[in-house]
Amino acid sequence: MxxxxxxxxxxxxxxxxxxxxxxxxxxxxxxxxxxxxxQRLSAFSDWLFHVSRVEEIYRNLQHGKWFTFIATATFQKTGVGSFxxxxxxxxxxxxxxxxxxxxxxxxxxxxxxxxxxxxxxxxxxxxxxxxxxxxxxxxxxxxxxxxxxxxxxxxxxxxxxxxxxxxxxxxxxxxxxxxxxxxxxxxxxxxxxxxxxxxxxxxxxxxxxxxxxxxxxxxxxxxxxxxxxxxxxxxxxxxxxxxxxxxxxxxxxxxxxxxxxxxxxxxxxxxxxxxxxxxxxxxxxxxxxxxxxxxxxxxxxxxxxxxxxxxxxxxxxxxxxxxxxxxxxxxxxxxxxxxxxxxxxxxxxxxxxxxxxxxxxxxxxxxxxxxxxxxxxxxxxxxxxxxxxxxxxxxxxxxxSSQLVSKFNQNTYLKPAAVTLQNIPQPAQLDKDNYKYQFSYLAIYGETDYYPEKAQKSSGSIINNLMMVNGRAQKVAPISSPNALTYKVKLVKHAVVDVPAVAYARTYVYVNSKRYTFNISKRGTVQINLPKGNHTITVGYNQSKLYYCxxxxxxxxxxxxxxxxxxxxxxxxxxxxxxxxxxxxxxxxx
Structure with missing residues (x-):
């Protein structure tokens, strides 16, 4: 009983x-x-900072990489350690x-x-x-x-x-x-x-x-x-x-x-x-x-x-x-x-x-x-x-909040960025079709958080993807991969190349598929000495064995x-x- x-x-x-x-x-x-x-979102304030981190994780997962350490597809492809x-x-x-x-x-x-x-x-x-x-x-x-x-x-x-x-x-x-x-x-x-x-x-x-x-x-x-x-x-x-x-x-x-x-x-x-x-x-x-x-x-x-x-x-x-x-x-x-x-x-x-x-x-x-x-x-x-x-x-x-997404709003509907280094409009209405446009804008809050101090002072040139070759700026288009950025450069003579990727303690560099020694530039980025010729520079980040343990x-x-x-x-x-x-x-x- x-x-x-x-x-x-x-x-x-x-x-x-x-x-x-x-x-x-x-x-x-x-x-x-x-x-x-x-099927609409309203983006403002910290939204872009967080959604950029989600997007980076998602893209890395697409490549079978579970760990994300630096931003290579978002945050203007600067390698910032927001993760x-x-x-x-x-x-x-x-x-x-x-x-x-x-x-x-x-x-x-x-x-x-x-x-x-x-x-x-x-x-x-x-x-x-x-x-x-x-x-x-x-x-x-x-x-x-x-x-x-x-x-x-x-x-x-x-x-x-x-x-x-x-x-x-x-x-x-x-x-x-x-x-x-x-x-x-x-x-x-x-x-x-x-x-x-x-x-x-x-x-x-x-x-x-x-x-x-x-x-x-x-x-x-x-x-x-x-x-x-x-x-x-x-x-x-x-x-x-x-x-x-x-x-x-x-x-x-x-x-x-x-x-x-x-x-x-x-x-x-x-x-x-x-x-x-x-x-x-x-x-x-x-x-x-x-x-x-x-x-x-x-x-x-x-x-x-x-x-x-x-x-x-x-x-x-x-x-x-x-x-x-x-x-x-x-x-x-x-x-x-x-x-x-x-x-x-x-x-x-x-x-x-x-x-x-x-x-x-x-x-x-x-x-x-x-x-x-x-x-x-x-x-x-x-x-x-x-x-x-x-x-x-x-x-x-x-x-x-409901009012911002209940109807299509032509005035706030996000369009592709008209100019580079433009802050995302506030608020911005998003749907599945224009969702991708937001990543070409700057996040109003958090875009340069976790930059090294030197890089923080020179963030404009880094965000604009300006490579410095013997002190002269040239625009580059980084190639993104999980936790790594790749740059192509052609040098007519020996040069000091300052790559627009922020450097951390565990940053590594490969030049033409070989490990390469680098210095940290005045703007807190990767700097290397290269002979003349065509070079493929890969800047990446890898955690220690202690981390994986x-x-x-x-x-x-x-x-x-x-x-x-x-x-x-x-x-x-x-x-x-x-x-x-x-x-x-x-x-x-x-």
């Missing part, structure tokens, strides 16, 4: 989990379908989709996959934290449809991907430091996936985690001594998993005068703008949406008697404040905080903590007498109500962890014992 009850409970849990997955899959389809059907120092793992699914779908469809499917993954991760993380399926569904809808996250999904794809894993990071942190240290691997997984997504988000996450640790120590939690072994285990696993991301920084970035996006806080949003955008519920960099704005003012009341909820509320309010000019950023322009460049990036974290509070407040509505009277029908009615309101909120927030070690670490979790029984990973929709405490009250 007892065995039958256990089997029945497992069956109920499986069915409920499947229903939740179907709910989120349906929500994702409803979100993406209207945009997908237009060495900016993670690319989650761009590969987008690139692989290009083999089966047109580029517009591939993007929208990829966007849908990231959104669906965010739904599931946020749901299961809240489920582990609260043990309430209802609250977890509410949290997932609030977090996924937060106005700032929807804004990121337009073109800020590094942060957009990173937001997917923030709930996992903070759940792992909570388990590691405050609840069940034996679940230390959750933090390892979350941090590793975050590092695979966006390095700057890692820096900001560490800042927030430091606040959490200091708060815990202030409140008397002896975090480090009691959890030292688990912390060490978690850190070791993170190190193994992220080695492929870290090694290029060690071999080619540190002490090599390679530039990145310049630190400094030069642009902020004021508090009134955030209030105005949020109350309008629009997906902008200055908006947290109407619900989270209400939470900002009312959330304290919902969680005033709940220590973790109250801390989440205070942290959410603080992160919202520092994302605006209300915080005195002018006094911190030269501080380590300036590395974040754009303070509104803290809204990703404000969204997370305010969504925790908002989900608690909305869940309290479910616990009122009105829904108790509905009995068995209460969960379904409540969930459908939340989902419906969420979808209305989503279409309200994305109305502007790190890829193998990271892969083995993931395989080992997954195997461990399967053996442990993944259905017990989150320690969910109850079969029903409602949490344990509520059932006890009844």
């Amino acid at each position: 007892k065995q039958n009850i256990i089997s029945k409970n497992k069956y109920i849990k499986i069915v409920q989990s499947l229903l939740v997955i179907i709910l989120f899959l349906t929500a994702t389809i409803i979100m993406v379908k209207p945009f997908f059907e237009t 060495l120092f900016y993670p690319t793992v989650f761009l590969y699914p987008w690139a692989l989709l290009r083999f089966y779908f047109n580029p517009v469809s591939a993007f929208y499917i990829w966007y849908g996959l990231i959104t669906f993954a965010t739904y599931l991760i946020s749901y299961f993380c809240m489920l582990s934290f609260s043990k309430s399926k209802i609250r977890s569904i509410v949290f997932a809808f609030i977090y996924v449809l937060a106005a700032y996250r929807l804004y990121l999904g337009n073109f800020v794809f590094g942060e957009f991907i990173a937001v997917t894993f923030l709930p996992l990071v903070f759940l792992g942190f909570y388990e590691l430091f405050f609840r069940n240290g034996k679940k230390w691997y959750i933090f390892s997984v979350g941090m590793s996936l975050l590092i695979y997504s966006h390095v700057l988000s890692v820096v900001m996450t560490i800042e927030v985690l430091i606040i959490c640790v200091l708060t815990g120590l202030f409140l008397g939690h002896n975090l480090l001594r009691k959890r030292f072994f688990y912390i060490l285990m978690s850190a070791s696993l993170i190190f193994l998993m992220i080695m492929p991301v870290v090694i290029p920084f060690i071999t080619d970035f540190i002490n090599h005068n390679v530039t990145s996006a310049k630190p400094g806080v030069n642009v902020t949003i004021d508090g009134f703008t955030l209030f105005q955008s949020s109350i309008s519920n629009v997906a902008k960099n200055s908006s947290i949406g109407l619900l989270l704005l209400a939470t900002l003012f009312l959330g304290w009341y919902w969680v005033k008697n709940k220590p973790i909820g109250l801390f989440s509320y205070i942290l959410g309010v603080f992160l919202t404040i520092i994302s605006t000019s209300v915080f005195p950023w002018g006094s911190f322009r030269e501080s380590p905080l300036a590395v974040i460049q754009l303070p509104w990036r803290y809204l990703s974290y404000a969204n997370l903590f305010l969504a925790i509070v908002a989900s608690d407040g909305i869940y309290q509505i479910y616990q009122t007498k009105v829904f108790r009277r509905l009995r068995k029908g209460a969960p379904i009615i409540f969930i459908l109500g939340v989902a419906t309101i969420s979808m209305f909120s989503y279409f309200s927030a994305t109305a502007d 790190s890829v193998v070690l990271a892969g083995l670490s993931w395989i080992t962890l997954v195997t461990f979790l399967v053996i442990k029984n993944t259905t017990r990973l989150l320690d969910i014992e109850e079969p029903g929709w409602e949490d344990v405490d509520q059932r006890k009250r009844h």
Whole structure:
């Protein structure tokens, strides 16, 4: 009899989990379908930087090359290392989709996959934290449809991907430091996936985690001594998993005068703008949406008697404040905080903590007498109500984005670049026919990020593919291949040839199929001495054996962890014992 009850409970849990997955899959389809059907895209801001990286990966995959290190078909064929120092793992699914779908469809499917993954991760993380399926569904809808996250999904794809894993990071942190240290691997997984997504988000996450640790120590939690072994285990696993991301920084970035996006806080949003955008519920960099704005003012009341909820509320309010000019950023322009460049990036974290509070407040509505009277029908009615309101909120927030692609616009429809070195128009409407034109334009943001410092100062001539022969410039047309550029040159006499390809620590040169010694020119590019005659110059980049070993070690670490979790029984990973929709405490009250 007892065995039958256990089997029945497992069956109920499986069915409920499947229903939740179907709910989120349906929500994702409803979100993406209207945009997908237009078969148009609107490109602006960081779009071209990210899509160029996807295009490079896709072209290399066409040639059977899985690793992309430098840009040879995009970014004006300069050999820039936009792939060495900016993670690319989650761009590969987008690139692989290009083999089966047109580029517009591939993007929208990829966007849908990231959104669906965010739904599931946020749901299961809240489920582990609260043990309430209802609250977890509410949290997932609030977090996924937060106005700032929807804004990121337009073109800020590094942060957009990173937001997917923030709930996992903070759940792992909570388990590691405050609840069940034996679940230390959750933090390892979350941090590793975050590092695979966006390095700057890692820096900001560490800042927030430091606040959490200091708060815990202030409140008397002896975090480090009691959890030292688990912390060490978690850190070791993170190190193994992220080695492929870290090694290029060690071999080619540190002490090599390679530039990145310049630190400094030069642009902020004021508090009134955030209030105005949020109350309008629009997906902008200055908006947290109407619900989270209400939470900002009312959330304290919902969680005033709940220590973790109250801390989440205070942290959410603080992160919202520092994302605006209300915080005195002018006094911190030269501080380590300036590395974040754009303070509104803290809204990703404000969204997370305010969504925790908002989900608690909305869940309290479910616990009122009105829904108790509905009995068995209460969960379904409540969930459908939340989902419906969420979808209305989503279409309200994305109305502007929808307007840009809903109809063909002759004025913004992208045409071939009329002149060289022309910035891509803002915005630019794309479809499968003109998609390729964008790669002949300059990216407004990121075109010369990760140039060596010397090359940054001479970027104009490099981008214009000017080869310097004994100091005289001549236009060349590089031949692209995976991680290599080839140039043809005819010399009437011995010459010093400065090739328009930026040089890194592991750059190599072949001349007429033979390895050739080179110097770094005054403009940070490859410079070689050549005798007269016809020459074929190939400039490429190859990673070290250590890098490929790190890829193998990271892969083995993931395989080992997954195997461990399967053996442990993944259905017990989150320690969910109850079969029903409602949490344990509520059932006890009844």
